[in-house]
Amino acid sequence: MDQEQEREMERELRAEVNPADAGELRLPMVEIFETVEGEGTRAGFPTVFVRLFGCNLRCTWCDTTYSYPPAEADNFMTIREITQQVMTYRSTHLCLTGGEPLLYGGRSMALIRNLAELPHLVDLHIETNGAIDLKPFMEGVQSSKVRYVMDYKLPDSGEGGKMNTGNLALLRKQDELKFVIGSERDFQAALRILKENPTEALPLFSPVWETMPPRRLVELMLEHGLSQVKLNMQMHKIIWDPAMRGV
Numbered sequence: 001m002d003q004e005q006e007r008e009m010e011r012e013l014r015a016e017v018n019p020a021d022a023g024e025l026r027l028p029m030v031e032i033f034e035t036v037e038g039e040g041t042r043a044g045f046p047t048v049f050v051r052l053f054g055c056n057l058r059c060t061w062c063d064t065t066y067s068y069p070p071a072e073a074d075n076f077m078t079i080r081e082i083t084q085q086v087m088t089y090r091s092t093h094l095c096l097t098g099g100e101p102l103l104y105g106g107r108s109m110a111l112i113r114n115l116a117e118l119p120h121l122v123d124l125h126i127e128t129n130g131a132i133d134l135k136p137f138m139e140g141v142q143s144s145k146v147r148y149v150m151d152y153k154l155p156d157s158g159e160g161g162k163m164n165t166g167n168l169a170l171l172r173k174q175d176e177l178k179f180v181i182g183s184e185r186d187f188q189a190a191l192r193i194l195k196e197n198p199t200e201a202l203p204l205f206s207p208v209w210e211t212m213p214p215r216r217l218v219e220l221m222l223e224h225g226l227s228q229v230k231l232n233m234q235m236h237k238i239i240w241d242p243a244m245r246g247v
């Protein structure tokens with residue numbers, strides 16, 4: 001994104017978004033594709049993925065480094081173009097991801113509202129990184145189809161200090177709270193966060209592919225009697241090459 005594009009984005013962000021014009025707002029894109037959801041409560045359902053460009057974090061174990069600089073956005077799409085492409089697929093689940101899909105304030109919100117209005121969609125879940133305040137989105141989007149899947153970054157990610165802990169109290173029972181666990185230190189941190197911050201969301205523990213053998217994570221969960229926590233494996237990394245994009 002060059003400086004002129006960044007300035008234009010800033011102007012759009014500050015501008016009041018008139019719902020009638022929302023279709024013309026532009027967002028930087030990585031990709032739109034259809035596959036099965038690999039994670040969370042909807043794992044296994046055919047799902048359309050809308051991946052926006054840009055992220056405000058730089059996690060050490062990030063598997064989507066092509067979604068932020070120095071990589072470049074593939075293109076810019078208007079909200080109308082995004083919804084039109086989504087309508088070409090038959091999946092009734094949609095995952096809005098990135099990068100960080102809530103990075104663009106009013107424009108992210110307008111996209112969510114427009115997607116939620118598509119009659120064929122039954123579930124629209126948003127993968128957010130825990131460093132964005134969810135309050136304006138929860139207040140501004142009324143649709144019961146919309147759910148948040150929030151990451152809570154742990155010490156091994158290098159980004160633990162950026163978490164918005166207040167979000168945990170906002171999450172509802174249809175939302176998911178994902179901890180990506182790279183080590184026993186991360187596991188202990190996740191336990192502490194859950195203990196100190198009551199939430200209605202479903203906690204998911206996900207092993208870092210390269211550093212936490214899934215069987216070790218299961219042992220730890222059983223040792224600690226975590227009967228309300230769900231193991232979350234990334235099915236797409238088992239089905240396809242873990243480095244593959246668009247699956």
Ligand SMILES: Nc1nc2[nH]cc(C(=O)O)c2c(=O)[nH]1
Pocket residue numbers: 035036037038039064095097098127236247
């Ligand atoms: N199949 C599949 N499921 C996913 N769930 C969350 C993903 C993401 O990158 O946010 C993802 C992804 O990239 N692929």
Ligand code: SF4
Pocket residue numbers: 055056057058059061062063064065067098099100129
């Ligand atoms: S928040 Fe997600 S996309 Fe951003 S650096 Fe971390 S893992 Fe990568």
Ligand SMILES: [Mg+2]
Pocket residue numbers: 063064
């Ligand atoms: Mg992914």
